[in-house]
Amino acid sequence: MVFKSKTIIFQGSSVLLTLLALILFSPNAFSTVNTYGYFSVNYEDTGEEPGGGNPVGEFSFPHLNLMMQSQLSDQFRIYLNFSGDGAEMLEVRNYWGEYVYRDYLKFRAGKIYRPFDLFNEKLDAVPTYLGIEPPEIFDKDHLMLPRTGEFMVFGNYFLQGNPLKYSLMTGNKEVIDSDKSLSWDLNYNMGDRFIVGASGYYSGKASVIGDPGDLPKGGILPWMDSDSYSVIGGYAQARWNKLTVQAAFWTSPHDAVRNADRVLELLDPATGAGLNQTQIDRFLLDDTQPATLSNIDTNGDYTVNTFYLRFGYAIPGGTIPAIKWELIPFFFWDYYENPETIAEKDFGGDNEAGVSSDGKFDKLTLGVSIKPTDDIALKIDTSSHMYNWYNANGEEESTSYQEIRIDLSFFFK
Amino acid sequence: MRTKILFSVILIALMSTAVLGQSVMIVNKDNPVNGITRAEAANYFMGKATMWSAGVKVVIVDQKKASPAGAAFLQKIVKMDESTYKNLWVEKMLSGEAVPPVNKASDAEVVEFVKANPGAIGYISAAAAHEGVKVLSVDNAKEW
Numbered sequence: 001m002v003f004k005s006k007t008i009i010f011q012g013s014s015v016l017l018t019l020l021a022l023i024l025f026s027p028n029a030f031s032t033v034n035t036y037g038y039f040s041v042n043y044e045d046t047g048e049e050p051g052g053g054n055p056v057g058e059f060s061f062p063h064l065n066l067m068m069q070s071q072l073s074d075q076f077r078i079y080l081n082f083s084g085d086g087a088e089m090l091e092v093r094n095y096w097g098e099y100v101y102r103d104y105l106k107f108r109a110g111k112i113y114r115p116f117d118l119f120n121e122k123l124d125a126v127p128t129y130l131g132i133e134p135p136e137i138f139d140k141d142h143l144m145l146p147r148t149g150e151f152m153v154f155g156n157y158f159l160q161g162n163p164l165k166y167s168l169m170t171g172n173k174e175v176i177d178s179d180k181s182l183s184w185d186l187n188y189n190m191g192d193r194f195i196v197g198a199s200g201y202y203s204g205k206a207s208v209i210g211d212p213g214d215l216p217k218g219g220i221l222p223w224m225d226s227d228s229y230s231v232i233g234g235y236a237q238a239r240w241n242k243l244t245v246q247a248a249f250w251t252s253p254h255d256a257v258r259n260a261d262r263v264l265e266l267l268d269p270a271t272g273a274g275l276n277q278t279q280i281d282r283f284l285l286d287d288t289q290p291a292t293l294s295n296i297d298t299n300g301d302y303t304v305n306t307f308y309l310r311f312g313y314a315i316p317g318g319t320i321p322a323i324k325w326e327l328i329p330f331f332f333w334d335y336y337e338n339p340e341t342i343a344e345k346d347f348g349g350d351n352e353a354g355v356s357s358d359g360k361f362d363k364l365t366l367g368v369s370i371k372p373t374d375d376i377a378l379k380i381d382t383s384s385h386m387y388n389w390y391n392a393n394g395e396e397e398s399t400s401y402q403e404i405r406i407d408l409s410f411f412f413k
Numbered sequence: 414m415r416t417k418i419l420f421s422v423i424l425i426a427l428m429s430t431a432v433l434g435q436s437v438m439i440v441n442k443d444n445p446v447n448g449i450t451r452a453e454a455a456n457y458f459m460g461k462a463t464m465w466s467a468g469v470k471v472v473i474v475d476q477k478k479a480s481p482a483g484a485a486f487l488q489k490i491v492k493m494d495e496s497t498y499k500n501l502w503v504e505k506m507l508s509g510e511a512v513p514p515v516n517k518a519s520d521a522e523v524v525e526f527v528k529a530n531p532g533a534i535g536y537i538s539a540a541a542a543h544e545g546v547k548v549l550s551v552d553n554a555k556e557w
Contacts, residue, residue: 125507161452
């Protein structure tokens with residue numbers, strides 16, 4: 001079992017400090033500052049994976065998200081979101097200022113969660129959503145696009161009383177050389193009973209060559225010299241009485257160029273990147289010849305696909321006298337496919353799709369959320385990862401492993 | 414048997430009305446709007462619509478859902494149970510999507526807040542004193 005300790009460090013910027021000063025020192029704002037957030041503790045244990053590796057239980061505590069927002073005038077609002085997200089520091093997740101002309105035309109600037117899918121803007125609202133882990137598109141081990149942007153135009157048009165929401169966003173803080181990135185989202189919300197939407201992202205020509213151990217930043221693998229890619233797909237949510245159903249599909253074609261030196265490092269058995277045969281074949285122009293700079297295939301075009309299907313059913317409580325509680329069993333099916341990635345996270349790989357012989361895996365999750373009050377959520381779930389892999393004899397076979405997670409969160413204001 | 418069932422249904426309906434009572438939607442007396450639809454009211458209270466047509470920020474004023482006006486609001490305006498309504502607002506607050514509602518403990522406190530804030534909208538029991546504020550019609554009815 002590993003315990004993660006927390007050291008509080010503030011990562012700031014001049015924009016952030018200006019927003020903070022506005023919140024704290026503006027006489028108009030001071031009486032209307034809203035401060036709230038949540039604490040959570042989380043435990044995760046991975047069962048024995050095929051091919052070895054010691055299963056390790058990981059307990060993180062206490063996670064804190066602290067939000068501040070203030071309505072400075074009828075039109076202008078500012079928002080700050082501090083988080084201790086298992087990174088041994090209290091970081092600033094996002095911060096922005098918003099100007100509202102009317103509901104149909106609003107502007108936001110700063111570091112902003114991108115409207116994308118049902119979840120990207122809501123992943124910090126842990127006590128409220130079904131399950132513990134985010135959908136695969138936002139899993140930090142294989143993030144498919146940058147979660148934040150810098151400038152957004154958005155708004156609501158009301159059609160028959162229901163909002164049609166749109167947004168256009170550019171800029172990001174996570175991927176370098178990607179100033180021309182653009183994303184959009186459009187969704188229609190019918191009385192909170194049915195939401196249907198589509199989102200898209202285009203990176204422009206982007207690159208992230210960093211430390212070998214960097215996790216893929218915004219969809220770009222660290223052995224790429226450059227990558228021009230898009231993510232597009234759709235999502236829907238339906239609620240019938242106490243039943244919630246959520247679904248989404250995303251596809252991401254990459255037009256990428258590999259860095260031959262970096263790939264050669266991956267192919268060197270001494271570095272321990274541990275590529276499987278499919279990955280070695282993919283990186284070489286001629287897989288019958290040794291791995292040399294001239295034999296590296298620098299054409300790194302590939303496509304990532306993912307989908308999820310999620311069900312939850314809220315069973316209202318009330319049988320315990322004087323305690324109002326709610327029980328929400330949930331079931332998820334997640335699928336993810338990335339033929340380019342590798343297994344070793346120390347080299348920017350992904351120990352889910354990268355372990356698989358074909359870059360694909362399915363994940364089934366069964367769990368329950370228990371809400372003894374509206375402000376507390378205890379979630380317990382277990383997942384089974386299913387994929388094909390090469391066994392010790394080099395033969396391809398189907399296999400699986402289990403994970404269990406527990407999350408307890410408490411909302412405060 | 415049928416008579417007993419019919420009598421029971423009528424009795425339950427009467428009791429429900431008695432518990433919920435009649436409620437009214439109120440705004441600041443300077444607000445030029447005189448009536449809205451139920452869907453518009455729900456959009457304001459669920460943070461989907463944030464501006465009055467004149468460009469003034471909507472400030473929503475909630476009160477305890479155990480109150481007659483609070484219970485009527487959940488059943489007739491937003492049409493959801495208290496847990497779902499609270500969960501919706503926790504989600505909106507944690508994602509920064511909307512400014513949290515102002516919470517007041519009684520009809521009188523709601524009236525005082527609405528009087529003092531040009532963009533405010535709240536709900537109270539129809540029987541409560543509401544001098545100095547404007548009663549909005551909802552779907553063309555003053556009381557609901």
